Ligand SMILES: Nc1ncnc2c1ncn2[C@@H]1O[C@H](COP(=O)(O)OP(=O)(O)OP(=O)(O)O)[C@@H](O)[C@H]1O
């Protein structure tokens with residue numbers, strides 16, 4: 009992986025009132041690479057995602073897109089660059105139907121008028137390949153289950169032809185089959201040459217699809233590891249900040265109890 | 268959309284051969300084909316709290332029956348024609364209010380903005396002798412400017428809309444009284460544009476029937492075209508029986524109305540303009556990206572923002588629309604009452620306009636509603652007022668009854684929203 013990164017964060021800081029959510033964070037994503045972003049609850053992962061997506065503009069540091077510094081102040085800016093984001097809190101409009109949500113902000117038009125037929129057709133095709141079971145693409149989001157909403161949110165990110173896709177805990181609400189589908193999808197995105205940032209608390213998922221693991225701890229970088237050469241324990245140690253942590257202690261206890 | 272470099276706009280997931288064939292969920296409520304399916308679907312919707320226009324239509328029938336039994340002139344062509352003219356002004360204002368309600372906000376200033384608009388027109392055209400048409404344009408522009416001011420304070424400064432427009436309610440009626448100060452009342456000059464608004468009739472009977480025919484054929488054609496496109500794309504489409512039923516109902520209503528209008532003085536210009544405003548506003552709200560953005564902002568502001576929608580722009584323009592339509596409505600009211608006064612748009616105008624939008628089925632909670640609710644709701648309110656007038660009831664009784672009807676509509680809105688929640692549709 010020597011190619012120049014598509015998206016690079018350099019020394020990014022973000023502050024919410026009294027909380028310094030991010031301090032001097034660096035992150036690089038290359039085309040065709042899956043970067044897993046891991047860290048404990050409140051480590052700042054979602055905040056990092058939102059700064060890149062333009063929801064919260066950064067206070068300090070620079071964001072580079074294909075080697076060129078860019079300003080991302082609004083979600084629109086990120087979308088124009090080619091960054092698609094699936095937020096942890098989904099951000100769908102409950103009152104609109106599935107089709108309207110999928111195409112929100114970039115409706116297909118035909119002579120200036122919204123082309124419902126074309127949108128519905130493409131929505132169906134896309135949802136079918138994600139093998140989602142939704143009663144109908146014409147029912148409001150409000151009537152979908154949490155997992156169904158999650159997949160709609162993921163499908164939404166894929167509609168705008170992105171170059172970098174950010175998935176903030178995409179499998180958190182999904183069943184086994186849908187989780188496997190999403191992981192497959194992540195691999196397909198990589199094969200297509202897209203850059204993917206995957207946030208997950210599930211180490212098995214991370215090890216299965218990611219090329220690189222970037223660890224955040226208390227809003228700071230705490231190491232970037234190539235997945236193949238790094239053990240589970242090393243990652244956990246970086247997340248918790250100690251080799252002696254709750255996870256290793258628990259493992260020891262269960263090992264002792266078993267022997 | 269800048270997908271020029273990319274060879275295909277197929278989403279990345281599409282080239283997957285490993286994905287299992289789409290499975291239909293056996294729990295799905297599949298709609299039966301044909302007319303039976305239509306009826307079952309309809310029943311299911313009603314039980315789920317999606318009442319749509321049913322309560323209003325039932326209400327209108329009830330109103331007609333009650334007043335007709337008290338006074339047989341209620342359903343006379345003259346009375347119906349008057350209702351058709353009187354709904355135009357407040358109805359156009361209600362269209363603006365529907366836009367604001369869709370956004371999940373409220374505009375309490377439409378009454379005084381209507382008053383200011385009428386005052387601006389009257390002072391410019393009669394006191395300063397400016398050309399009538401130019402004066403009308405100035406008044407409408409003033410409405411747009413006032414709405415933009417409201418929108419600015421709401422969207423950019425972040426003041427709650429009801430406070431901004433409450434301040435506007437007071438402030439603009441002050442301006443109206445100041446503008447009318449030296450005169451008090453300015454009568455509409457004979458033959459002026461504004462006088463024509465509610466006093467011009469297309470008295471050739473072909474006009475009313477022609478309009479009805481155009482409406483029915485246009486509706487039929489658009490539904491058939493839509494059905495054909497959907498069938499070609501192998502998407503579910505409206506069965507022919509449903510298309511026929513809907514067209515039949517519209518034809519019944521349209522031609523009955525045309526007949527009644529022709530029995531009176533012919534097709535009123537006021538009604539034509541009101542219908543045109545409705546059709547255009549309905550088109551904008553349902554068929555354009557801008558309309559979709561309004562619904563999105565009313566449903567979830569944050570989701571709309573993250574979808575790249577310029578929420579501030581949507582908010583400002585919606586208040587601008589409300590201000591503009593308020594002035595247009597105000598000119599109709601001036602035309603109908605014979606001139607601009609210090610109190611035009613005061614009293615129950617504001618309440619009637621908001622009530623009309625809500626009674627017609629637009630939710631106070633944002634993101635749900637239809638432009639046509641302005642027409643249906645205004646019909647309910649105006650029918651009640653006309654009926655009570657015929658029976659010689661004093662205005663205090665009218666206030667109480669209109670208040671009760673508004674309360675009933677809001678209760679219905681809240682209850683149906685709750686039912687929709689438990690039925691998983693809100
Ligand atoms: N909008 C906000 N306003 C104020 N503080 C915030 C806001 N968003 C996040 N924070 C703070 O920033 C810190 C990082 O939060 P963030 O949501 O990025 O964590 P996370 O790593 O995504 O955690 P999780 O794994 O639970 O999703 C937390 O301390 C949180 O309280």
Ligand SMILES: [Mg+2]
Pocket residue numbers: 053054055096176
């Ligand atoms: Mg998070």
